[in-house]
Amino acid sequence: MDAAGTEFNFVPSRPTRPRLPLRVLSTFLIQSALVANSCAVDYNGQSDIMGRPSRYDWDDKRDICWKLYVEEKKSPKEIVAWFSNHFGVPESELPSHRLFRRQFSEKWKFPPRRERLSAEQEPVVVERIGQLWEQNLGIQAIRETLENEGWELGDNEYQRLRKKNGFRRRGDALGAYGVVEDEYLGAPGTGASKRSKVAKGGKRKADQIAPEQWLPVEDDAAPGTGNVEIDSDINMELTLVGDNAIPGSATSQLQPPAHLLTPEEQQRRAEHLAQVQAQSDLALANRKRRRRIRGYGHLPADDPSLAPRYGSETTLDECKAYLQLTNPLYLQVRSDYERICVEMGIERKKSVVENGIWQASKDRLVQENVHLATVMHPFQPDLDKKATAIDCLCADVTKRMRDSKKKLTIADSNNALGLNPTTSKEIRKTFYEILERDQYTTRLACGDVHWAELRQSWFDAVPLLQQVVDEGDAHKMKCLDILCRDATKRYNDDAVRRDPSRRQYQQSTYGPGPGSAKANGRKEKMETSGSTAKSAEKGSASKRKGKRAAPQPEQNLHIDPALAPYASPVPCYFRLSPESRLIGNHPRMWLGKLTGPTIQSLHTAAASKAGAATVSKVQGIIKNGEPGPNGEEGMGEDMYQIDDDGELQVYLEAAGEKSTFVVCLAGGYA
Structure with a gap:
């Protein structure tokens, strides 16, 4: 019933009738x-x-x-x-x-909601779309601009004009993976953008997206806008989307490239990584670098028990632990302090620390936040550490606020370099192919000298980039770095799809606090989807079982009594010893399965994630109380070195159901 009292009913009233067979x-x-x-x-x-x-x-x-x-x-x-x-x-x-x-x-023969473009109007609109396209505006931004200028286009008509004239940011603007086909490189306005007939009926999957179907997340966003990550321990991830599925012939090309490294190049890279590892260890011993809380490239994380050199090097996860902040509370504290900075005009700590504004802003944050007011009560312990944690957290908020204003998008970089989306994609694809031929892995393993050679090869292949380098404009060079970083990121993503063993998983927790909010959210999502899949599989299995229970073959139960406890593998926990010397990133804690009460099976399980590294020492842990805050040996843990089968058997009997080993790895790549 509307405001006038009229009652609308789409379903006419009919007497109910019994259903017939x-x-x-x-x-x-x-x-x-x-x-x-x-x-x-x-x-x-x-x-x-x-x-x-x-x-x-x-x-x-x-x-x-x-x-x-x-x-x-x-x-x-x-x-x-x-x-x-x-x-x-x-x-x-x-x-x-x-x-x-x-x-x-x-x-009812209603007139159309929007009048279609006439034959005279369509070229004008297409020309205007081309002008906005050259300015690297997003698809939605182009449409909004046209509507503001008085051109009311329907969804179907707007999409038709875009596809007809080649104004497409994704799909088949380039050829199949690793190949740039000339027939697909028609300029916007020529109608040369074609659509693969094979790809029309397929489903879009993340693993089937070729590099030429790149669409950076920020391309369709307005310049200077977008969500800014607020946790320094969160890695940015770019999203790959595709307009079409890739045919089977294209997906079959997602194989390891045929370019193989020469033995000399392999030796050079191994020596370079060993040199980088030695320099890193020496700098840490001389307190010339800050501790590494997570793996960086091929370098493993440092011992988690190391203390920071200065209070300003306290990690955000340690700040959360000192202030007893969960991830939701942490996000709320950041939001509150960002509002305080805007109201008080704070942009940088060192510019307001002398006149007392910095301390006043922190005091105001504590007063307005109930949790911080409770934690910072004068009778609470460790007030110095908590004050340092608040200072580090507030400094990071101001840093993020400054960085968000200077952030450059792909669209901004294209405009500064005078590129349209199609040309920009071709230039990035050129660097992608250079990385593919070089078998690039990481910037750390590549080295500064070889990285400069790769970039120079890119400049030689694209004369426009060489002109930018010759000009020496700092802003344009930064925009060029944005395109380079985007191509490198997409190459690494495709390399992981070709070889999943190259994936380096981000640990959700790497300190005393709750860990990264983003990594924990991703972990919970994976666990939820996994439990859903298991329940669905269980339900389908029960349905099949309900239909007909197939007779199961009788298993052989004649097992040697001495091996009865190990008839099935026993799960064990493994920790990476701080004494380990590895090249690469290795998890600090992992699970393994012990197939028998022997040293050989123990070493096999301990080295299951070690790559070429070998086990040099294994210690068993007997827990007599609570472990330390980082899971390290504490007052409640006793460690026993295990060298032979007899010692392992004694330890397993003493440890009971939960066995934990500390493993020292050395001598190779992780």
Whole structure:
């Protein structure tokens, strides 16, 4: 019922009838059709087959639909939502938007909601779209600009003009993986953008997306906008999306490239990594570098028990632990302090620390936040550490606020370099192919000298980039670095799809605090999806079992009594010893399966994730109390070195159901 008291009901009232069996109902319908065909003759002698009554009652809806569709120019989907919200009716009980469209055009003969472009107007609109395309505006931004200029285009018409004239940011602007086909490189406006017939019917999957289907997340965002990550321990991830699925011939090309490294190059890279590892260890011993809380490239994380050199090097995860912050509370504290900085005009710590504004802002944060006020009470312990944690957290907030203003997007870089989206994609693809031929892994393993050679090869292949380098403009060089970083990121993503063993998983926890909010959220999502899949598999298995229980073959139960406890592998925990010397990134804690009470099986399980490294020492842990805050040996743990089968057997009996080993790895890549 609307405001005037008119009640709308799309479903006409009919008396309920009992349902008939399918066989009786079909016979009834056939007989009814025969009778209708024989009797449906009007007095003018014209035959008229009687149709079934309409499911929906449209009689009293014409006026309100005219107002919504013609006068207010709402789309059929918006009209369905309007009826649902205005009258409190679920959308499932209303006609679909297709039925609304059919009723408007075929039954009621409503004029079109938007007038189509005439033959004279279409070239003007296409030219304007091309101008905005050259300015690297996003697809939605182009449409909004056209609407502000008075061009009201429907969804289908706008998409038709884009596809017809090649204004597409994704899809088949380039050829298959690793190949740039000339027939697909038509300039916008020539209609040369083609669509693969094989790819039309396929599904879009992340692993089937070729490098030429790149669409940076920030391309469609307005310059200077976008979500800014607020945790320094969160890695940015770019999203790959595709307009089409890749044919089987294209996906089959996602194989390890045929370019193999020469033995000399392999030796050079190994020596370089060993030199980098030695320099890193020496710098840490001389306190010339800060500790590494996570693996960086091929370098492993440092001992978690190391203390920071200075209070300003306290990690954000340690700040969370000192202040007893969960991830939701941590995000709230950051949001509160960002608001305080805006109100007090704070941009940098060192610019306001002398006049007392910095301390005043922190005091205000503690006063306005109930949790921090409780934690910072004068009778609470470790107030010095907590004050340092608040100072580090606030300094990081101001740093993020400054970086968000200086952030460059792909669109900004293209505009500064005078590139349109198609040309920019071709330039990035050129560097992608250079990395592929070089078998690039990481910047750390590559080395500064070889990295400069790769970039110079890129400049030689693209004269436009060489002109930018010759000019020496700092801003343009930064924009060039943005394109280089994007191509490198996409090459690494494809390398992981070719060889999943190259993936380096981010640990959700690497300190005393709750860890990264983003990594924990991803872990919870994976666990939820995994549990859902298991429950679905369990349900399907129970259904199959309910239909017919297949006889299971009788298992051989004759097992040696001495090996009875190890008839099935025993899961064990393994920790990486701080004394380990590795090249590469290795998890600090992992799970393994002990297949037997022997040193050989123990070393095999301990080195399951070690690559070429070998086990030099294994110690067993007997817990007599609570471990330390980082899981390291504490007052409640005793460690026993294990060198032979007898010592292992004694340890397993003493450890009980939960066995934990500390493993020292050395002598190779992780």
